[in-house]
Amino acid sequence: MKSQGSIRRAQSFASDTREAVREFHAGVVQHDMALVLFFCSPTYDREIVAQEMARLFPGVDVVGCSTAGEIGPVGYCTDSITGVSFPESDFVAVVGAIDHLQQLEAAKVMEFAQRQLQRLTIKASGVVDPSGFALLLTDGLSVREEPLANALQRSLGKLPLIGGSAADALSFGHTYVYFDGTFHSDSAVVVLLSTPLPFKLFKIQHFVPTSKRLVVTAADPAHRVVKEINGLPAAEEYARYIGVEVSDLTPLSFAASPLVVVIGETSYVRAIQSANSDGSLTFFCAIEEGLVLRLAHGEDLVENLQQSFAAFNAEIGPPQLVLGFDCVLRRMEITLNGLDDAVEDIFRSNNVTGFTTYGEQFRGVHVNQTLTGIAIGAALPEVDHA
Structure with missing residues (x-):
């Protein structure tokens, strides 16, 4: 799999919903997209977001969720749409959804995960030496994250799980995930991604x-x-x-x-x-x-963050993307202590895109007040064997 595309990031602050989705599309659209992932402020009209996403990305897997704030190219934000597109040249993706979380059965979740693994294996059959990871976006008010994440990771085996719980800007009314062209509550969306690019999962807590x-x-x-x-x-x-x-x-x-x-x-x-x-x-x-x-x-939040990012930079090189799932209480603490500028400098230097959550998932465990995520490096240089 030769690297021809690149992960593209974009963000729109337009107050008009249609304009915001169009600006986001213009920023991330590229030839042969494997996946589009977005994080959306609850201030936008969900129906219009859904319609525009489906219209502008025909034939492309698009997933997303509502937030308590967004993280994009400029740092921490509110009232925006932010996200990324993954090129088919470097990624193979399969998307699936789990409805009716209130009636969640671990056995059915594990069967679902096995089917998704089989789909990924078939779809990625032409990939040389791939590795991968799973992304989970789930209704943040479902109170079902623990059994969901645990059952998924048990069935996914060595494929590590990372994710975040959708939010609604501290209204605690309704939170939503987006898949199949519309927003859903009491649901979760699971994406399995295979890539030859170097990557590193992380959980940062101070x-x-x-x-x-x-x-x-x-x-x-x-x-x-x-x-x-x-x-x-x-x-x-x-x-x-x-x-x-x-x-x-x-x-x-x-x-x-x-x-x-x-x-x-x-x-x-x-x-x-x-x-x-x-x-x-x-x-x-x-x-x-x-x-x-x-x-x-x-302890010192900024120093802890700097050390954590330096560690995975040393392991995989400068990341072309860091997907970050950042707890709403961590976000509050950063603002309360006047650390926004320092944290945003680190985010911008490491190409962080993500959202402020009602909870985070890391390798099958549901956690709080952490920054979890995955850093994805650039393509490894090809070795000339001539």
């Missing part, structure tokens, strides 16, 4: 656990609601631990003082979505009674 332990003593796991912590009303006990009044709990409080669960030597953020009127806390991630959480504190 929080470390403290010794302060909080035990979930009453919960509603199906709805990710914690009713009691340490035998006391959850919001009250959490507020006491971070030194504020319950009435002062806001998304910024949750961003600055997250809770983590420690498994082995790895910590995973269990981010709080909201404090509720009944004294409970709603989380972005799975919780259960008996779960031991620890209060975490952040």
Whole structure:
């Protein structure tokens, strides 16, 4: 597979929906596209976005989702459409969707993933020494990311999974994924990509656990609601631990003082979505009674980001694209601490495109308050054997 095309990135800030989609199309369109991927502000008219995407990209697989903010060529943004196109010269893609997430059955998800793998194998049969990865975009209010990501990765085997949960700019009303020419809720879209290009999956997190332990003593796991912590009303006990009044709990409080669960030597953020009127806390991630959480504190976010990007630059070379799935609470923390310019400089230097999420998926695990993604390098130079 010779590299003839390139990954193209584009973004539109046009306020008119049709104009925004047309500008996006003009920026990413190229000959023989394997896939178009876009991230769309919920301020745009979904029906018009769907119509224009289908009209402008006939015969091309196009997938996308709604956001809580976009990441594009200029950095962090809102009220925009951003995304990329992948050339057939370097990528083979197969797209599939899973509906009715509320009735999710792991066995059916695994069967679906096996069918998609078979399709990829057949479609990529002419590729020499390919490797690949899976992209997952899912309804961010479905509360089904954990079993979905786990079942997919179990069936995909060595093909690593990366993804993000669709968002709706903190309205917490409806989130959508786009496939087959229209937007869907209670659904997920899965893309398997094969490429000879070098790539690197990553999960970046700058929080470390403290010794302060909080035990979930009453919960509603199906709805990710914690009713009691340490035998006391959850919001009250959490507020006491971070030194504020319950009435002062806001998304910024949750961003600055997250809770983590420690498994082995790895910590995973269990981010709080909201404090509720009944004294409970709603989380972005799975919780259960008996779960031991620890209060975490952040290390230098910018330094952590620089080191992480430097590491995969050293491994695969300067990336022509970094797909980034960035948690909404991480985004809030960056703004709260005045780090936007420093983070955006890193994003621009590494060709980051992506969106602000309600959760991230990394190799079958649903996580929060992280930046997950995949860095894709340029084509390796051909060796002259003459």
